[in-house]
Amino acid sequence: MRYLNHEVDLCVVGGGLAGFCTAVAAARHGIKVALMQDRPVLGGNASSEIRMWICGANGKYDRETGICEGLFLENYYRNPNLSYSIWDSVLYGIAVNEPNLKLFLNCTCQKAEMDDNKIVSVTGWQLTNETYNTIKAKYFADCSGDSILAPLTGAQFMMGREGKSEFNESIEPDIADTKTMGQSCMMQLREYPEKQEFIPPVWANKYPTDADLPSERGHFLDKGQNFWWLEVGGDRDTLHGAEEFRDELLKIVFGLWDHIKNYGDHGADNWAIDWVGFLPGKRESRRYVGDYIMCQNDVETGGKFDDTVAYGGWTMDDHKPLGIYYQGEPTTFHPAPSPYGIPFRCLYSKNIENLCFAGRNISVTHAAMSSTRVMATCAVLGQALGTAVAQAVNDGVELRNIDVNKLQQTLLYDDCFIPGVERKVPTLTLEAETNAPVLTNGKDRAREDNCKDKYICKKGDEIYFKFKIPHNITEIKIIFDSCLEREYDNMPCRYSLKEENYKVPKTLVKSYKIYADTEDGKILIANTECNYQRMVKHIVNLKTEKITIVPLETWGDENIKIYLVEME
Numbered sequence: 001m002r003y004l005n006h007e008v009d010l011c012v013v014g015g016g017l018a019g020f021c022t023a024v025a026a027a028r029h030g031i032k033v034a035l036m037q038d039r040p041v042l043g044g045n046a047s048s049e050i051r052m053w054i055c056g057a058n059g060k061y062d063r064e065t066g067i068c069e070g071l072f073l074e075n076y077y078r079n080p081n082l083s084y085s086i087w088d089s090v091l092y093g094i095a096v097n098e099p100n101l102k103l104f105l106n107c108t109c110q111k112a113e114m115d116d117n118k119i120v121s122v123t124g125w126q127l128t129n130e131t132y133n134t135i136k137a138k139y140f141a142d143c144s145g146d147s148i149l150a151p152l153t154g155a156q157f158m159m160g161r162e163g164k165s166e167f168n169e170s171i172e173p174d175i176a177d178t179k180t181m182g183q184s185c186m187m188q189l190r191e192y193p194e195k196q197e198f199i200p201p202v203w204a205n206k207y208p209t210d211a212d213l214p215s216e217r218g219h220f221l222d223k224g225q226n227f228w229w230l231e232v233g234g235d236r237d238t239l240h241g242a243e244e245f246r247d248e249l250l251k252i253v254f255g256l257w258d259h260i261k262n263y264g265d266h267g268a269d270n271w272a273i274d275w276v277g278f279l280p281g282k283r284e285s286r287r288y289v290g291d292y293i294m295c296q297n298d299v300e301t302g303g304k305f306d307d308t309v310a311y312g313g314w315t316m317d318d319h320k321p322l323g324i325y326y327q328g329e330p331t332t333f334h335p336a337p338s339p340y341g342i343p344f345r346c347l348y349s350k351n352i353e354n355l356c357f358a359g360r361n362i363s364v365t366h367a368a369m370s371s372t373r374v375m376a377t378c379a380v381l382g383q384a385l386g387t388a389v390a391q392a393v394n395d396g397v398e399l400r401n402i403d404v405n406k407l408q409q410t411l412l413y414d415d416c417f418i419p420g421v422e423r424k425v426p427t428l429t430l431e432a433e434t435n436a437p438v439l440t441n442g443k444d445r446a447r448e449d450n451c452k453d454k455y456i457c458k459k460g461d462e463i464y465f466k467f468k469i470p471h472n473i474t475e476i477k478i479i480f481d482s483c484l485e486r487e488y489d490n491m492p493c494r495y496s497l498k499e500e501n502y503k504v505p506k507t508l509v510k511s512y513k514i515y516a517d518t519e520d521g522k523i524l525i526a527n528t529e530c531n532y533q534r535m536v537k538h539i540v541n542l543k544t545e546k547i548t549i550v551p552l553e554t555w556g557d558e559n560i561k562i563y564l565v566e567m568e
Contacts, residue, residue: 016044056376057313313338
């Protein structure tokens, strides 16, 4: 048995996408971070252990960028065979190779030491090496989903469904209750060239006819069918029932596949189970109380807040607590605009001084959470929170007192999108004479179905930025077109014989060169031959009167498409 002590600026508990993005964003902005994750892999519901695809805002051009888009593009490049182990390694590699980030995997948070209303440290048990790790920090971010630090610290939290009158929410029940959305064990299927047999385990449920299944559950192998409705537990104790629910779900999963394969024609002759999850994916449990509680009405009116730092755009997707046992539609998709803003005040605790949070446990009602809970939204919440904590530490101010305008501009600079907030273009960029003025307008994505906010040219064309007098330039940033309107996510829910999606978008610029005119003549300052990211930054540190960018090749498109070029 070992007892180790660590000291950092920020301790993040929970390594799903929210926790991952919180930790990475904070570390990239220069503070020391510990990430405590109770599983051997990162990604939470998106990891190889659960395998839910990553959903987010529904608007055509509202795809989440920043760290989230970087992950997707890294996976497209590195993972042509769509292996979930490779996807796990994408997350792991970024975290473990971030200099300011210390990763604690297989480490379960068990204890918090308090000083009045402030957390001093948390302690986690690392099963794999029989070690208790105590981490002291200035701030603690609970991104565990279940809000494990709430019972350990006395932080105020909510759980269950509010009554209609509490927040004047029309989609809530008349009387508040403790019911939540349930948990699911996913299954993945693979198609083969020849017929596949299935022998069910003797303990699986039996569904000989369609009438034996709940009504309104489509179970043919349509495109996109991932059987998310295999769900139980929302009418019971979602916090402490995971082992019971797993046993129940496995009987249901194998019973359903037995029905699909062996009772009637479901178009599944050549399909087989490739994987079944033994770790239930959770949708809902504790939600913290912050300085503001976002509700259904905020979502429906577009979330127009002065302190908006992230956004959502998924419907209010409210699953029935009975899950698979509910006879009827398994969820109600209450409309929500895309995008709508989410305020910073929902990301830190009302009563614990140095506790903050990101993910499905932020300060929202059950109704609002039914939209904000999806993982791409959780990812942008995480990036916003990590950036905010770094700003608080670097500026020496309390988290709730940070300059939100400064935070918004930092997030926009890091390729995040914040509805209703315009990014300030650096003065140096605005001063440059250019043959591509659209690249200096501060807009980095289309907002309509046209090309007015992106520059289109041919391979080998020169894009120049010329200054009246030579300037010292430290950085050049380019935003390429990664086709944000694409209609596929990070990983598939099933494996067809032939899959055309999940590749690096054809619109991305693959190779390019950057030149600078200096007192020593025209020099090559960048020669990139295999770019697969949307945002690239080049640290240059030189004095120049002209920068020339020459895009040479894409990943498939004939035209070159670029949104933005900035120099500082």
